[in-house]
Amino acid sequence: MNQELWNRILAFDFDYPHSEYGFTTRLAKENFWTKKFTTDAILEYKKFMFLAAISNTMVSPSETVDVVWHQHLIFTKSYYKFCEILGKQIQHIPSTHNKEDFEKFKQAKEQTKILYEKEFGIQPENIWKFNNMFESLNLEKAKYKLRTFINFGIIAFVFSIFPAYFILNPFYVRIEGSAFIFLFFVLAFMVFFVLEIYNKNKLNQLISEIDKTSFLYELSPNELIYLKKQNLVNVINVSINELIKENVIKITDNRQIVLLKNEPIKSIEAFQIISLFPKNKTITYSNLISRLKFKPIFSNTGNSMDAVLKFITKSKKFNSLFYINFLFVAVLILLAFTRIITGLIHSKNILIIITLTIFLIIYSISFLNRLVKKVSTNIIPKYYMNHLIPKEKKESEWDYFLLGSSALLWTFKPIAEEFITEKNHSGSCSSCGTSCGTSCGSCGGCSGCGS
Numbered sequence: 001m002n003q004e005l006w007n008r009i010l011a012f013d014f015d016y017p018h019s020e021y022g023f024t025t026r027l028a029k030e031n032f033w034t035k036k037f038t039t040d041a042i043l044e045y046k047k048f049m050f051l052a053a054i055s056n057t058m059v060s061p062s063e064t065v066d067v068v069w070h071q072h073l074i075f076t077k078s079y080y081k082f083c084e085i086l087g088k089q090i091q092h093i094p095s096t097h098n099k100e101d102f103e104k105f106k107q108a109k110e111q112t113k114i115l116y117e118k119e120f121g122i123q124p125e126n127i128w129k130f131n132n133m134f135e136s137l138n139l140e141k142a143k144y145k146l147r148t149f150i151n152f153g154i155i156a157f158v159f160s161i162f163p164a165y166f167i168l169n170p171f172y173v174r175i176e177g178s179a180f181i182f183l184f185f186v187l188a189f190m191v192f193f194v195l196e197i198y199n200k201n202k203l204n205q206l207i208s209e210i211d212k213t214s215f216l217y218e219l220s221p222n223e224l225i226y227l228k229k230q231n232l233v234n235v236i237n238v239s240i241n242e243l244i245k246e247n248v249i250k251i252t253d254n255r256q257i258v259l260l261k262n263e264p265i266k267s268i269e270a271f272q273i274i275s276l277f278p279k280n281k282t283i284t285y286s287n288l289i290s291r292l293k294f295k296p297i298f299s300n301t302g303n304s305m306d307a308v309l310k311f312i313t314k315s316k317k318f319n320s321l322f323y324i325n326f327l328f329v330a331v332l333i334l335l336a337f338t339r340i341i342t343g344l345i346h347s348k349n350i351l352i353i354i355t356l357t358i359f360l361i362i363y364s365i366s367f368l369n370r371l372v373k374k375v376s377t378n379i380i381p382k383y384y385m386n387h388l389i390p391k392e393k394k395e396s397e398w399d400y401f402l403l404g405s406s407a408l409l410w411t412f413k414p415i416a417e418e419f420i421t422e423k424n425h426s427g428s429c430s431s432c433g434t435s436c437g438t439s440c441g442s443c444g445g446c447s448g449c450g451s
Helices: 003-011 023-031 035-054 063-074 076-086 099-119 133-137 146-172 177-208 221-229 232-245 268-275 285-292 296-313 316-345 351-388 397-407 413-423
Strands: 091-094 249-251 256-259 282-284 443-447
Touching (some): 003 035, 003 076, 035 063, 063 091, 146 316, 177 316, 177 351, 221 232, 221 296, 221 351, 221 397, 232 268, 232 296, 268 285, 282 285, 285 413, 296 351, 316 351, 351 397
16 A cells, blocks of 8 residues: 555545535535445545556446546546545546447446455445445335325214214223223333334334444544434534633633633534633523534534434335324224214213313324334334443543533533523424435446556
8 A cells, every 4th residue: 555645635624614514514414324324425535536546447436436536527626636635636437328338337347346355354235235325224115105104093083983883882882981991001001102112113213123234333523412302402502611611711700601712623513612702702502503403514424313213214114103103093083973973973072081182182193203203212222222322431521422411621511401401492403404424336446547
């Protein structure tokens, strides 16, 4: 290996100088990538360009590496400087998808793999095997959206009321109101209890069956905090708390945040926070939070995790689980509705059963909504706690995930908790859109020939 060239490539900073919407931040935002996956993709791009620089034959990137390459071409000054380090101008050659190109790029991919393994070892599957980040989840997309199924389910429910009445009426007229309420309450309790256990087991199974090279097993503490709390403020508080610990900023007696010193920037998060301080170097916590929520470096965390949840809940496996829950809940409500109709026809007092049915509907909606979020708020965080987080934690950020607000400094904790309690708002600033991290895939390779 040309170690000198590789060291220069490795040292190249795509984010220099720091800015609000730099290379890494933009790459993560536009593709809904996690922090670690973005870092890995950039590293593999550097490796690929190293191969292009030392090879006299054509080399071809993976889909993910190609996404990074596409964006780097947009940053023309950075790309020009990078090519100067490489010692040649690397040309991006798009595929025309004809037969000749197919064979050419196929050979280039094979050659790239051989060259890569010679210089760096085995290619990481999460970057080189899968076409995009979410493909590593190995989750087949469901045929219908949950919303479509729910709409059809409601229609089917309405048409089932009167057939159910004619079937159940002979039995209902023999059961006293108090006895029915008791039996119905016991049945409902058993159904929801069993579903709770069943859902937990099925969701744990879903997560455990995901490819072990997947990005899902390499989430950052901040990403897990967002999954667990579903609130971006909790994520921002981690960075603010770290700056307080480092004496870069300070909480005053009147709950203002004061900038004490402009330290060398250790992270893009710190750069973003410090850049928002006005000339008098004082800002209120609520004002700082309201502005930081919309900054890409923080909103990326919410957007990528929302995209993960959206991808999972659109899968065939999750939808099958949801269908089962919906069916059992619908049957319970149908039993209650049929009892109401029976009472009306026979002029019985139905006030209690109506109240019980309304409560059941509200709880059922809440239950199904919680099921959709359960994989992010409960299953994945607990999986990390039980299997992935090392007992001897090296990063203090894990404390924020494991301990919550208890890990915040005593001067900052009351302000942070009070703000979250008062606002009680959702964490993500924007939705993830309709496409979860799809990559371009239209280009095939680059030339490794001279400048």
